[in-house]
Amino acid sequence: MTHHYGYVAAITAALLFGISSTLNKLALRDVAPLVVAGSIYLTAGVVLMFIRYTRFGRKLLSRLEFKVKPQDSFSMRDVVVLVLVILFGSFLAPLLFMSGLDLTTAVNASLLLNTETLFTVLIALIVFKERASKMSMAGILLILLGAVVVSTENLGSIELSRGIVGNIMIILAGLCWALDNNLSRFLSLKRDLLLVTSLKALIGGSALLSLSALLGVSLNIPAKSLPYILTVGSLSIGFSLVLYLFALREIGAMRTGAIFSTSTLIGAFVAFLVLGESFTPTKAFFGVLMLFGVYLLSAESPTEGSYTR
Incomplete structure (x- = not known):
């Protein structure tokens, strides 16, 4: 299976x-x-764990072939990494983001959440020594620039002096997700990606819902909201996590993290179609820049500016 x-x-x-x-x-x-955060993660965990024991799950894992010999067993280091991934990615990051969102403006939150991509790239480059050519870095910069514009409804309404505590929480959430992204590279080498992702989602979702109960937050979910939560949990979190781990294994955290930030462009376009939110020519232009950035990353030969595991 090639890097593509x-x-x-x-x-x-x-x-x-x-x-x-x-x-x-x-x-x-x-x-x-x-x-909502706890429910979608718990849904993802339940769905992936169920699929793991079906013929479809076995077929899916067989299609996610390894370029290197797969690892069937879990070492103590793997267990520690899984605990850290759950702590940072499935518990602290959603908790910090949701809490910060209540203390700052939506515009600030949308802008600052892009720090996840920035932190992911920096950690991959500095700590894990992934290598990048000038073309790769140009692609990453284009994607990050596009994400900032596309994810922010009105750049003129940014007021970072407002809700400073909330802003800091959003940045910390981005850092936690970036740590999750980079640590997950070790788990991506496991044969059973469905087990890894289901455990991450199950434990993280259960912890978030338990915290909600302890804080006295109503756990009631109306029937009309269930389709949204089930869809997001199974597809946007569940299968997205599996594919994200596979991409980590194939192209490294730096490239995967940068490309994944194009979800802001997709989100803005879907919101335009479904909710009638604005999708201006400016957003469309910077969206095209993001796609060009993805092209620059993917057009590079695996031997150029390569990555390490």
Whole structure:
């Protein structure tokens, strides 16, 4: 299986995750934010664990072939990494993001959440020594620039001096997700990606819902909100996580993280189609820049500016 499948997986993961913003907005009309976060992760875990024991699950894992010998067993290091991934990616990041969203403006939150991509790239470059050519870095910069513009409804309304505590929480959420992205590279080498992703989602979702109950947040989910939560959980979180891990294995955290941020473009376009939110010519232009950035990344030969594991 060539590296191009890694790029296809990253783009598909971004597409699945991109639709979640619109569906989450619909669910948030009647359900508390922390309950939405916990419910979608728990749904993802249940769906993936179920699929793992079906013929489809076995066929899916067989299609996600390895370029290197797969690892069947879990070492103590793998267990520690899984615990950290759950802590940072499935618990702290959603908790910080939802809490920060309540303390700052939606515009600030949309802008600052792009720090996840920036942190992911920096950690991959500095800590894990992934290598990038000038063309790759140009592609990443184009994607990040496009994400900032596309994810921010009105750049003129940014007021970072407002809701400073909330802003800091959003940035910390981005850092936690970036740590999750980079640590997950170790788990991506496992044969059973369905087990890894289901455990991550099950434990993280259960922890978030338990925290909601302890805080006295209503766990009630109206019937009309269930389709949104089930769709986001199974597709936008569940299968998106599996494809994200596969992309990590194939093309590294730096490229996967950058490409995954195109979910902001997909989210903005779906919101335009479903919710009637604005999709201006400016957003369309910077969206095209993002896609060109993805092209620059994917057009590079695997031997150029390559990555390490």
